[in-house]
Amino acid sequence: MTPSFQLHPRLQADCIPVGRFELCQLLLMNDSQYPWFILVPQVDGLRELYELGKAQQQVFMEESSYLAEQLAVLYQADKMNIAAIGNLVPQLHIHHIVRYQTDRAWPAPVWGKFAAIPYGDAEIAGQLAQVRNALATLQW
Template identity: 75%
Template sequence: MTDAFQLHPRLQEDCILVGAFPLCQLLLMNDSQYPWCILVPQVLGLRELYELSPEQRQQFTEESCYLAQQLADLYQADKMNIAAIGNMVPQLHIHHIVRYQSDKAWPAPVWGKFAAVAYTPEQLAGRLGELRGALVGLRN
């Protein structure tokens, strides 16, 4: 991690900071239609996962798998969608989306299907409380 790390402006605009793990910032996508988190390694200039050092890749894998398991358990997911697209935001960021067979985009990917529905203040407080309570080791 470096002091010069800056979150891409689009991620700042579309997401809420939940906290940080040793390597990654954890963001919540401001779309109440899905429990949708994003991990962003706090390393300057990253565009691709292979650009992480071997130690950072191992740490990222641990954080990603931990997050996915906790989200799946907390929200009783039918499926976890984990993806790094990066066509619109070049900074390396990995989406972790809880999916249900009953969600409005199923079985298609969530991208571009429906406009985001922002959390209300009450919904956001509840979601952040759930996430922060479930994720041991997350720093606020």
């Protein structure tokens, strides 16, 4: 992690901190319609994945793949959507969204489809416990 790393204010406002891997911070998007997680490499000034050094790119791929696999199993996903868009939030962040053929937005992307439905306090606690338990290498 870069010592001066700061999470973008929009991510701070829209997400719930889950924990940290070696390179990335893990966030839960505060939208209960989808199990939606975001990985943010904790390196200042990044906008694109290719801006990571080669070793960091490898660590990122391992963390992203591990996260996607664990989420797919935990939530019994029909499909994992993994994307780095960054049009509104320029800081590099990668969405990991569990999708179901029965979810509200299927088969379209989730962005801008419906207004977010925030989690309640009990739901947040349950989600965090479940995900932290599934992700053995996560620190919090």
